[in-house]
Amino acid sequence: MTRDIYRLMLPVVSLAVLLAATFWLQPRAMSYFGLNLLFNLAVPIALATIAQMMIIMVNDIDLSLGAFVSLVACVAATFLTDAPLTGMLILLALVLAYAALGAVIHALDLPAIVVTLGMSFVWGGLALTILPSPGGTSPDWLRMLMTLKPPSVPMAVAASILIAVVTHLLIVRSGIGTVLRGVGGNARSVQRAGWSVLRLKALAYGLAGLFGVLAGMALVGLTTSADANIALRYTLLSIAGVILGGGEFTGGRVSPAGAVIGALTLTLAASFLNFLRLSPDWQIGAQGAVLILVLAARLLFTRRSARA
């Protein structure tokens, strides 16, 4: 239990430090409007990070997530606006495709990293077929949902908290979530207890597909249009978010709340670098530096706690 708190402490501290630095640089950000602006784009990233977490939870990794979110965005900006029913069916089929992918990866004992890398080209190709050039429009309801202005708390913050709470209940508190984490921890023991690991993996991948779909829809709601390459960087951002949030690549050690905080931190890091007037050319490198810094801090923490 104490270890879990430790796991969550570092992402919280890094977010707080980064937030304080941002406010110090730009005091005007410390407002309802400012916070919304800072964290607006964090909502789709947080959802994508949760999707990635579902895969990492069962000891796999998804390199196709960015392309998948882009595809969803393209579907949402075209079919979902013009023919809502067809759009919904396509999105449902995408979720099921993800579940099937998980089942195939487990049944044939394929390396997820290779399969998802291959799938990223499939998703990318489909997205280009649907939307050869940037365009499309967001469905009105989606646009309205993403630009809601709830009283006192900005939408981006409220949505992040909601995502964290829901996924925490699903993954950490619920029975099935516990079994899913068990698959990452010791799949053989789960199998021996009479569970079908095949179905569990399909479920984990299906959940990843679901959150990937939500990420794509949230993204279109914010940007109002789509492009086949709109979310390609989400693949690495989501992996970074999971790790930043206290997750580990193997062993089923993931934290949904941490993953959301990790996504917020990554988004904020970009804004922070903007406020520093750093040229965009340097920003990706600087973002990487922030990531390495936080991970190094975590290594120091865990080493110390291991010694204690």
Added chain:
Amino acid sequence: MTQPASDATAIVALTDAAKHFGPVRALDGVTLSIRPGDCLGLVGHNGAGKSTLVNVINGTLPPSAGRIDFPLSGATAAAAACVRSIFQELSLCPNLTVAENLRIAHRGLGGLNWRRAARQQVREALDMVFPGHRIDADATVDTLSIAERQMAEIAIGFAPRDAAASLVILDEPTSSLDAAIAQQLLDYVRRFCAAGGAVIFISHMLGEIFDVASRILVMKDGKVVAERPATEFTRQGLVDAMGHVAPEGAAVQAARAFGPQIVATPEGLTACRGEIVGLSGLAGHGQAEALARLYLGATSSWRSAGGRMVFVAGDRGRDGIFPLWSILRNASVSILPRIARRAIVDPAKEGHIAADWQRRIGIRTADLSNPILSLSGGNQQKVLFARALASDAPVVVMDDPMRGVDVGTKQDVYAMIRSEAAKGRTFLWYSTETEEVCQCDRVVVFRNGRISAELTGADITEERILQASFQMEEA
């Protein structure tokens, strides 16, 4: 001697059950029934078929022949008959808490407040088996010590869950527990059986078996060789039943003169020039680790003194062959520096040496440039021997090198090892087969990571090795 399998009161009844893995008869026609109140002690040497028997009973492996029934419950599967297994290797999910691990084993546990129910069940089970245990049900398993993990696992095995356990299989349950905790477990097993449960207890601590078992089943080569009430066995009788009565090929090695001592490790493993030293004892008691430490220390350390050694792997796939390479390349990799001219390998010389070893060791292939995987397992192993022996290293370290090697090949290799030793090479040979160990000049027996006995000459018998491998003193 065995109970009739039609016994309607049996929890599990095996009728002539067999399990074959290819030509290997891991379980060779076992008839057995276990009734409520039975505590069956299961003993046997490595590879006697204990684990296979357990896996057939708990449903992990379907039998190749014969039947398995659960007459008392009328169930068709082990899980439905409430047969539980607690495995030797730790099989909890380390990332979950103790209570969450119960949730994985207990599929029926549902509802919104499953956590509280799981916590309570785990606590009750722990209190029941290990009073005064001090394990928190909410502790993540990887924060627990090995002994605590084993305790949690045992408690989850005995926990009532959906229905009370009818038969619990304990495979080496005390291997990581200290004496006091182990005694608590034995006491609980006795209470559990007195209350109408049944237990299969596998242990290499004979004291524990005598302490707890009502019947003892001795297995050898996949067969049940003795099954009697525990009171009818003596310790010596049990060891005799496990081992060969007359060891095959017990050709005692004539005492030879050796050169100076050239290997010495901190744990007391020594070897002289020209000596064949065997490492024996039950599998997993530190022999392979001792060899790996010795070998890596001599060859892979930055400050290695350059004591040249070669290694013959038993686990071919993991640390033996290069699966994508040809037979020739696999054999010659150890001698490349010697046959290179100005850092370029001389292919003529390479082919010549490899062909020479193919003839000497009898690798059955038409062409050495065939891929290594085209060979049978035994022939792959010969390539590994050729690789080691072709080098000029004075010390050869062998980690159970005869796995999956047929009898004829073994005889060839024995002869080759003996002739190489006579030329002054030193062999360190870990083997799980007593027959192989009997080829050695001197045998050290490992128990719990330490050397428990050292045998030479006529003392190298299966009996003496078994005695030293099993803990004979009272538990």
